[in-house]
Amino acid sequence: MALIVQKYGGTSVGNPERIKNVAARVAQYRSRGDQVVVVVSAMSGVTDHLIKLAREIMPLPNEREMDVLLATGELQTIALTAIALHALNVPAVSLTGAQAGIVTDGVHTKAKIHNITPRKVHELLNQGNVVIVAGFQGETPEGQVTTLGRGGSDLTAIALAAALKADLCQIYTDVDGVYTADPRLVPQAKKLAEISYDEMLELASLGAKVMQSRSVEFAKKFGVVFEVRSSLNDNPGTLVKEETKSMEEVVVRGVALDKNQAKITLVGVPDKPGVAARIFKALGDSTVNVDMIVQNISHGAGSPQTDISFTTEKADLLKACKVIEKLRQEIGIRDVITDEKIGKLSIVGVGMKSHTGVAGKMFSVLARDGINIGMISTSEIKISVTIDLARGEAATRAVHEAFIG
Amino acid sequence: MALIVQKYGGTSVGNPERIKNVAARVAQYRSRGDQVVVVVSAMSGVTDHLIKLAREIMPLPNEREMDVLLATGELQTIALTAIALHALNVPAVSLTGAQAGIVTDGVHTKAKIHNITPRKVHELLNQGNVVIVAGFQGETPEGQVTTLGRGGSDLTAIALAAALKADLCQIYTDVDGVYTADPRLVPQAKKLAEISYDEMLELASLGAKVMQSRSVEFAKKFGVVFEVRSSLNDNPGTLVKEETKSMEEVVVRGVALDKNQAKITLVGVPDKPGVAARIFKALGDSTVNVDMIVQNISHGAGSPQTDISFTTEKADLLKACKVIEKLRQEIGIRDVITDEKIGKLSIVGVGMKSHTGVAGKMFSVLARDGINIGMISTSEIKISVTIDLARGEAATRAVHEAFIG
Numbered sequence: 156m157a158l159i160v161q162k163y164g165g166t167s168v169g170n171p172e173r174i175k176n177v178a179a180r181v182a183q184y185r186s187r188g189d190q191v192v193v194v195v196s197a198m199s200g201v202t203d204h205l206i207k208l209a210r211e212i213m214p215l216p217n218e219r220e221m222d223v224l225l226a227t228g229e230l231q232t233i234a235l236t237a238i239a240l241h242a243l244n245v246p247a248v249s250l251t252g253a254q255a256g257i258v259t260d261g262v263h264t265k266a267k268i269h270n271i272t273p274r275k276v277h278e279l280l281n282q283g284n285v286v287i288v289a290g291f292q293g294e295t296p297e298g299q300v301t302t303l304g305r306g307g308s309d310l311t312a313i314a315l316a317a318a319l320k321a322d323l324c325q326i327y328t329d330v331d332g333v334y335t336a337d338p339r340l341v342p343q344a345k346k347l348a349e350i351s352y353d354e355m356l357e358l359a360s361l362g363a364k365v366m367q368s369r370s371v372e373f374a375k376k377f378g379v380v381f382e383v384r385s386s387l388n389d390n391p392g393t394l395v396k397e398e399t400k401s402m403e404e405v406v407v408r409g410v411a412l413d414k415n416q417a418k419i420t421l422v423g424v425p426d427k428p429g430v431a432a433r434i435f436k437a438l439g440d441s442t443v444n445v446d447m448i449v450q451n452i453s454h455g456a457g458s459p460q461t462d463i464s465f466t467t468e469k470a471d472l473l474k475a476c477k478v479i480e481k482l483r484q485e486i487g488i489r490d491v492i493t494d495e496k497i498g499k500l501s502i503v504g505v506g507m508k509s510h511t512g513v514a515g516k517m518f519s520v521l522a523r524d525g526i527n528i529g530m531i532s533t534s535e536i537k538i539s540v541t542i543d544l545a546r547g548e549a550a551t552r553a554v555h556e557a558f559i560g
Numbered sequence: 561m562a563l564i565v566q567k568y569g570g571t572s573v574g575n576p577e578r579i580k581n582v583a584a585r586v587a588q589y590r591s592r593g594d595q596v597v598v599v600v601s602a603m604s605g606v607t608d609h610l611i612k613l614a615r616e617i618m619p620l621p622n623e624r625e626m627d628v629l630l631a632t633g634e635l636q637t638i639a640l641t642a643i644a645l646h647a648l649n650v651p652a653v654s655l656t657g658a659q660a661g662i663v664t665d666g667v668h669t670k671a672k673i674h675n676i677t678p679r680k681v682h683e684l685l686n687q688g689n690v691v692i693v694a695g696f697q698g699e700t701p702e703g704q705v706t707t708l709g710r711g712g713s714d715l716t717a718i719a720l721a722a723a724l725k726a727d728l729c730q731i732y733t734d735v736d737g738v739y740t741a742d743p744r745l746v747p748q749a750k751k752l753a754e755i756s757y758d759e760m761l762e763l764a765s766l767g768a769k770v771m772q773s774r775s776v777e778f779a780k781k782f783g784v785v786f787e788v789r790s791s792l793n794d795n796p797g798t799l800v801k802e803e804t805k806s807m808e809e810v811v812v813r814g815v816a817l818d819k820n821q822a823k824i825t826l827v828g829v830p831d832k833p834g835v836a837a838r839i840f841k842a843l844g845d846s847t848v849n850v851d852m853i854v855q856n857i858s859h860g861a862g863s864p865q866t867d868i869s870f871t872t873e874k875a876d877l878l879k880a881c882k883v884i885e886k887l888r889q890e891i892g893i894r895d896v897i898t899d900e901k902i903g904k905l906s907i908v909g910v911g912m913k914s915h916t917g918v919a920g921k922m923f924s925v926l927a928r929d930g931i932n933i934g935m936i937s938t939s940e941i942k943i944s945v946t947i948d949l950a951r952g953e954a955a956t957r958a959v960h961e962a963f964i965g
Contacts, residue, residue, distance in 0.1 A: 171616035205636065211576040212640060213647040220646075223654050224639035227632035234629035235613060241625075242618040249628050254703060298659060 157322040158190045158280070162290065162312035165199035166329050167386035168232050171239075177327075177386065178239035181285055185245060190280045192319065194290045194312040195236055197228025218263035222292075222302045225264075226252070229289035229308070236287045247285040250275060253294035255286075256318075257311065261295045265304035268293060271318035288315060306367030313370050317377035324379055326366065327386035332393035333358065333365055336410045340548055341555045347408065348391075351398035354408045357503040357537045371395065398505045406506035406513055407558035412551045413499040416446065417472040418529065418541060419465055421479065423489025426453035426461040430486060434463070437482055443467055443475045447499070447532040447539065460489070464530055466541065469495055497529060498547030501539040502554060514538050520557045526550050562727040563595045563685070567695065567717035570604035571734050572791035573637050576644075582732075582791065583644035586690055590650060595685045597724065599695045599717040600641055602633025623668035627697075627707045630669075631657070634694035634713070641692045652690040655680060658699035660691075661723075662716065666700045670709035673698060673778075676723035693720060711772030718775050722782035729784055731771065732791035737798035738763065738770055741815045745953055746960045752813065753796075756803035759813045762908040762942045776800065803910045811911035811918055812963035817956045818904040821851065822877040823934065823946060824870055826884065828894025831858035831866040835891055839868070842887055848872055848880045852904070852937040852944060865894070869935055871946065874900055902934060903952030906944040907959060919943050925962045931955050 161181065168174050177193070184191050205224050209216045233249035240247035256273045259266035279286045290308025293301050303310050309326055316324035333355065336344040350358075352375035359368045365383055374381055374395065384392025402408075424430060431450065438445055447466045453459040467475050472493060479491055507513050514531075517538055521528060526549075529541035542550055566586065573579050582598070589596050610629050614621045638654035645652035661678045664671035684691045695713025698706050708715050714731055721729035738760065741749040755763075757780035764773045770788055779786055779800065789797025807813075829835060836855065843850055852871045858864040872880050877898060884896055912918050919936075922943055926933060931954075934946035947955055 171613055175617060208576055208636075208640060209643055212580060212644045216643040217646050220639040220642045220654055223642075223656075224636055227635045230632045230635075231610065231613075231629055234625040235617060237625045237628075238614055238621040239617045241622050249625055251628075251705075300656075 156188045156190065158192070158319060159184060160192045160194065160312050160316040160319065160321045160324045161327060162194040162308055162325065163196065163327045163386055164308065164329070165196040165202070167327055168195050168236065169199040171235070174232070174235050174239045175242070177236060178243055178245070180386070181240060182243045182245045185285060191285045192276060192280070192315060192321070193236060193285060193287045194308055194315060195229060195232040195287065196290050196308040197225075198232055201228040201231065219299065222263045222300050225302050226289070226292040226300045229291050233287045233289045240285055240287075245285055246283055247287060248279050249287040250279075250289070251294075252289050252292035252311065253298075253300070255288045255315065257293035257314070258296060259293035259301045259303070261297075261299060261301065263299075263301055266293060266295075266301035268303070268310065268314050269296075271314055273315065273318050276315070276319060306370055309366050309370040310373060313374045313377075313379050313381060316379045316381065317373075321379075324374075324381040325392075326381055326383045328365065328383060329385065329387065330365060330383075331385045331388070331390055332383050333395070333409070335408070335559045336551060336555045337412070340412065341410070341552050343552075343555065343560065345559065347393045349394040349396060349402070350408055351402055351505050352395060353398065353536055354503050354505060355395050357501070357534070358409050358411055403506045403509050406504050406510045407502045408504040408506075409502070410551055410555045410558070411501045411503070412547050413501070414544060414547060415469050416466045416497055416499045416541070417469045418494040418497050419467065419472070419475055419479065420492040420494070421463045421488050421490075422492060423460045424463050425487055426459040431463065433486065434479070434482060435465075437478050438467075438475060441474055441478050443471045443478060447530050447541070449530045449532070466497070466499065466530065496544045497541045498544045498550070499539055499541050500547065500550050500554065501537055502558060503537045505536050507536050507538070516557065517554060520553050521550060524549065524553055561593045561595065563597070563724060564589060565597045565599065565717050565721040565724065565726045565729045566732060567599040567713055567730065568601065568732045568791055569713065569734070570601040570607070572732055573600050573641065574604040576640070579637070579640050579644045580647070582641060583648055583650070585791070586645060587648045587650045590690060596690045597681060597685070597720060597726070598641060598690060598692045599713055599720060600634060600637040600692065601695050601713040602630075603637055606633040606636065624704065627668045627705050630707050631694070631697040631705045634696050638692045638694045645690055645692075650690055651688055652692060653684050654692040655684075655694070657694050657697035657716065658703075658705070660693045660720065662698035662719070663701060664698035664706045664708070666702070666704060666706065668704075668706055671698060671700075671706035673708070673715065673719050674701075676719055678720065678723050681720070681724060711775055714771050714775040715778060718779045718782075718784050718786060721784045721786065722778075726784075729779075729786035730797075731786055731788045733770065733788060734790065734792065735770060735788075736790045736793070736795055737788050738800075738814070740813070740964045741956060741960045742817070745817065746815070746957050748957075748960065748965065750964070752798045754799040754801060754807070755813055756807055756910050757800060758803065758941055759908050759910055760800050762906070762939070763814050763816055808911045808914050811909050811915045812907045813909040813911075814907070815956055815960045815963070816906045816908065817952050818906070819949060819952060820874050821871045821902055821904045821946070822874045823899040823902050824872065824877070824880055824884065825897040825899075826868045826893050826895075827897060828865045829868050830892055831864040836868065838891065839884070839887060840870075842883050843872075843880060846879055846883050848876045848883060852935050852946070854935045854937065871902070871904065871935065901949045902946045903949045903955070904944055904946050905952065905955050905959065906942055907963060908942045910941050912941050912943070921962065922959060925958050926955060929954065929958050
């Protein structure tokens with residue numbers, strides 16, 4: 156007998172028929188003798204509808220009241236899911252985030268989980284119930300409803316799995332698992348049987364968004380093994396867990412292409428201490444998210460100058476340029492060049508730690524196909540390069556073929 | 561400075577525009593220096609939609625889960641109403657029934673309020689906030705969400721007014737107040753400036769349904785003065801309160817016609833002790849609501865027989881007949897006659913206690929117009945008669961003219 160936490164997203168519980176399907180799957184696990192805790196999101200469309208109502212009243216509604224409003228979506232789903240299990244003669248009880256013991260800080264609309272005391276969940280499980288818990292929400296110690304922000308229901312499931320010491324946590328979604336590349340781009344992409352937390356984190360931050368980074372970080376921190384799988388079929392998904400020796404045998408776990416980056420190059424920047432700090436502090440203060448940064452060696456003898464390039468999301472490009480324009484005179488930047496036609500191609504794998512020549516092989520493949528490399532950035536388990544956007548998809552396929560097949 | 565509890569029903573908060581109107585009214589009271597507590601229902605249509613979703617999953621859903629589901633409707637409205645007040649720069653905080661301190665028993669879908677500890681409400685009011693409370697809901701001492709059943713939001717408002725020792729409780733609805741008769745039936749009907757609890761209770765039970773009886777009973781028990789008025793205009797409504805000396809000067813406060821009654825006559829029932837008890841106990845056990853009961857004098861010497869007539873709602877007629885059919889042989893009832901073509905015409909007024917000849921005058925008016933009286937039933941402040949349904953509306957107008965004008 157295992158204790159399993161299952162999480163179903165908004166599409167999986169989008170209407171009464173789908174909620175019945177979820178119940179049927181839960182009932183199946185339970186009939187094997189497992190104890191099941193189910194975490195559900197709001198039915199798809201409900202949260203957006205509520206946001207629309209609030210914005211019709213006021214463009215920037217109060218965040219405490221938005222939490223009261225938005226938390227109702229999940230409350231509806233827990234009740235309907237419990238009813239669907241009753242219809243299958245499975246005893247089931249719904250719990251709000253607060254009733255499940257999820258205590259958060261008071262940062263409304265993006266609260267952090269402080270601690271979980273799942274006494275009530277254990278009690279109901281031991282009485283033979285399936286326990287349905289509202290995702291995405293918690294309560295402050297003072298009894299205020301809070302929500303956890305984007306990807307909050309995943310976080311609820313993983314945090315509950317940790318607190319309950321569950322044997323497995325399953326994240327049901329509309330994809331089959333984590334793939335070696337986006338299957339729409341690379342037809343040869345394979346579903347991974349397993350992946351390490353760190354690889355998953357790199358892939359998430361690279362735009363292969365199956366899950367929000369913070370849920371994966373939480374799982375890593377508390378050692379929660381979870382499976383990403385589809386609610387539409389019975390195929391096994393991808394296990395996300397601590398890396399093992401055998402994982403290192405695979406050099407490249409996945410290839411990702413991010414088409415949403417833009418590059419800014421500052422030409423002729425005085426090469427003296429504190430200049431780069433001032434530039435990137437100003438960008439950070441204006442909430443511009445900077446990803447890759449590359450600084451070339453300086454040239455010029457008396458007052459040496461250098462070039463600095465960085466990437467940011469296309470959506471932040473204009474804001475970044477405004478920040479730079481303000482600093483330009485003051486710092487003395489000769490020229491600013493922007494480029495929106497770039498793609499960021501990355502390969503990720505814990506095996507890179509123990510294998511050499513990975514970067515060389517990647518660059519050779521690109522060179523063979525005549526694809527020019529712009530910026531390069533590496534971590535212990537990742538190599539990213541910027542390339543011409545027009546060649547992005549072909550490059551992704553070539554690199555995938557070279558490393559994965 | 562007064563403390564006012566205002567309750568707005570589902571139509572009054574039916575969309576963002578109407579919620580803004582509610583906020584404007586609340587802001588107006590507050591700008592006079594009043595402290596305002598607002599009780600709101602679910603937006604019209606929301607509760608029905610949720611019930612429909614649940615029934616698509618299971619025809620008779622679990623009542624605890626229905627409470628979790630249905631309570632979300634009011635939670636959405638409290639948040640949106642608070643936001644609408646913020647848009648007018650009025651500080652406002654929403655509270656769930658539980659947060660407002662409303663503790664109920666555990667009878668899901670029709671819970672009774674046990675007690676209210678409105679500490680939080682006082683605290684927020686004293687900080688200068690308008691406090692928005694979710695109607696229709698409470699929490700058991702164990703922390704389970706409950707709902708109060710039909711008319712529950714009125715009950716929340718009146719119970720809160722009692723607990724807060726409010727100066728006034730206003731029930732905003734889509735009618736202007738309580739009238740001397742249904743204005744659609746009697747064009748001369750006048751809005752009442754005031755009415756006693758007992759008169760309101762009689763009128764409510766007579767089908768002039770502005771409010772559920774139990775809210776009025778609660779108000780009477782705790783001496784809560786409340787005003788029924790329209791959320792669509794600024795007209796003063798009707799004050800409902802303990803009867804005063806001056807109220808007794810008005811003999812008839814209102815005239816009501818109930819077209820939903822049916823009459824069952826049991827002909828030739830043995831006139832011996834315990835027979836009537838058996839009949840009406842059996843009806844009660846089958847949840848048939850019996851209203852008027854009339855038993856004629858007995859006739860026959862050796863084994864005396866009598867006729868018993870009673871009325872019930874048309875919807876219960878079939879059920880009532882089945883109950884009677886089962887008893888017929890056993891008790892020895894000669895014949896059963898049913899009549900769905902009756903109307904119940906009633907006049908209500910606390911002044912009847914001190915005025916004589918009221919019944920005589922009513923019967924004369926009906927006789928003058930050739931309207932035959934079937935059954936008669938009276939209380940200290942009410943006279944009801946059954947008449948031919950086809951003559952019901954004309955009779956209502958004639959009686960209204962004779963007593964009220």
